[in-house]
Amino acid sequence: MPLLNNDDALKELLALSYRVSTEKNTTKLLEDILCSAKALTHADGGTIYSITPNQExxxxxxxxxxxxLYMGGTSEKPIPFNHIPIYIQGEVNKNALVALAAATQQPIIIEDAYQACSHDMSGARAMDQKTGYRTKSVLTVPMQNHEGEINGVLQLINAQHQGEVVPFNQQEIDLVLSMTSLAAVALTNKQLINEMEVLFESLAKVIARAIDEKSPYTGGHCRRVPELTMMLAEAVNKAQYGPLADFELTEPEKNALNVAGWLHDCGKIATPEYVMDKATKLQTIFDRIEFVDAKLEIYAQQRELQALKYPELNIDLPSELQQLAEDRAFLQTTNLGGEFLPNESVERIQQLAEKYHITINGIAQSVFTDDELQCLQIQRGTLTAAERTIINHHIDVTVMMLDSLPFPKHLKNVPEYACGHHEKMDGSGYPKGLTKEQMSPPARMMAIADIFEALTASDRPYKPGKSLKECLKIMGFMAKDSHIDADLFNIFIKEKVYLEYAKKFVPNIANEEIDESEIPAYVSPNK
Incomplete structure (x- = not known):
């Protein structure tokens, strides 16, 4: 058989070198290796195998x-054959050439499968009987990388010359060995990259889970936000209308956005639990409403003593105790926090502080300390301004943490995506006060996801989860006020991302009747 043309062989090897260095799909890469080997050796058939973690x-x-026949690879036709074990009960599987080649890390060359005595060819002959084929020359080569590890096996069948089946010659064998070595190194590099990406994503999830475990009241937040973000990202990719009709996230960008979702609150690892878990306005290591209530009980007892000791004061004790009971109930309710405390209630608390005094060790004092008074007068939620600053600082820590990481090129946008979920489109957000034009669409998606998750969540210490209608109304006003991206919000509603999320994570509100035409700022793209 004439030797291969060196120029053709070199061109094929160079072409393969380029493909193995650029192809990201491992399945396609393995198929390319097989096709190149077939072309170089003029083989009639061939199979390429990968090695599973179970050594199969x-x-x-x-x-x-x-x-x-063309199965597996990019053919979309599944290969209906079981995996081949390399070892059986600890012994090398000598019933299959590919298993023997993988175990011994040595190529196996057969000139005629029906004349070979040194190897078990019963499997090949049995297959021939089923197909009517005639296996003759066989070349089985383990794919061994630079570290001596086997990550695949290539098998070629029936080299041909002028229509005749001939043995594989030494030049062909040397070329295939060189090719499989090159391919094995490329596969190893890709496997290492894939493993590093899996490791990085797993570490991101570990950090997120640690934060959720740190606070029982926000458990699941760091898991739900990336899922909702990716739901919205898929909807934006599908939407062929509006200002974002031409926008589409690539697979690497989707991967970066997913990682960003898992890391968006990583700075909360430095946030004190007593702030994250503050369920009521007066909570520290315990809920001080009990302390305040105890002081009011002392006040009641002192007034009862005064009424007995100084009848000339004409104290209307029943009326006072009735009013005290009403004030205590008011303080209990106020302590729970809420969306908004009216100015009249703030003033009432101030009046109560001036009204109710007790005497301890001869010193008259208000039943409220300055800090208790300040906490009770909080008008939104349960946090004071100082505590809100501590909570908001988590995004500064997130920025610091993510900016310090040497992200690879395909993940370089993770910090920008992750750190934008508290920014507002009008520039009034934090930490950088960015406007819509200064933020990428993925970062704006994450802001919507973070807000919707927080509104629907029922595991917050300071509020129950809201109804779907309430959540969409609030977000509609936020879109109207340029706090969230109105274009993305339209897609969020039009593609019913809110409903997809609710069905999965808050099924108790998913069946609500929603009239989308009543959602503030929502404009149906069909109109």
Whole structure:
């Protein structure tokens, strides 16, 4: 058989080198290796296998020109064969050439499968009986990388010359060995990259879970936000209308956005639990409403003593105690926090502080300390301004943490995506006061996801979860006021991302009747 043309062989090897360095799909890469080896050796058929964690050979691509077979790879036709074990009960599986080649890390060359005595070819002959094929020359090569590890096996069948089946010659064998070595190194590099990406994403999830575990009241937040963000991202990719009709996230950008979702609150790892978990306005290590209530009980007892000791004061004790009971109930309710405390209630608390005094060690004092008074007068939620600053600082820590990480090129946007969920489109957000034009669409998506998750969540210490209608109304006004991206909000509603999320995470509100035409700022793209 004439030797291969060196120029053709070099071109094929160079072409393969380029493909193995650029191809991101491992399945496609393995198929390319097989096709190149077939072309170089003029083989009639061939199969390429990968190695599973269980030390089995998995069929990746199978091609046979004479039988018209093309399975696996990019053919979308599954290969109906079981994995081949390399070892059986601790012993090398000598019943399959590919298993023997993988175990011994040595190529196996067969000139005629029906004349070979040194190897068990019963499997090949049995297959021939089923297909009517005639296996003759066989070349089985383990794919061994630079560290001596096997990450695949290539098998070629029936080298051909002028229509005749011939043995594989030494030049062909040397070329295939060089090719598989090159391919094995490329596969190893890709596997390392994939493993590093899996490791990085897993670490991001570990941090998120640690934060959720740190606070029982925000458990699941760091898991739900990335899921909702990706739901919205998929909806934006599908939407062929509005200002974002031409926008589409690539797979690497989707991966970066997913990682960003898991890391968006990583700075909360430095936030004190007593602030994160503050369920009521007076809570510290305990709820001080009990302390305030105890002081009011002392006040009641002191008034009762005064009424007995100084009858000339004409104290209307029943009336006073009735009013005290009403004031105590008011303080209990106020302590729970809420969306908004009216100015009249703030003033009433101030009046109560001036009205109710007790005497301890001869010193008259208000039943409220200055800090208790300040806490009770909080008008939104349960946090004071100082505590709100501590909570808001988590995003500064997030920025610091993510900016310090040497993200690879395809993840370089993770900090920008993750750190934008508290920014507002009009520039009034934090930490950087960015406007819509200064933020990427993925960062703006994450802001919507973070807000909607927080509104629907029922595991917050300071509020119950809201109804779907309430959540969409609030977000509609936020879009109207340029706090969230109105274009993305339209897609969020039009593609019913809110409903997809609710069905999965808050099914108790998913069945609500929603009239989308009543949502503030929402404009149906069909109108």
């Amino acid at each position: 050979l998995k069929f990746e691509t199978l091609i046979n020109d004479s039988l018209g």
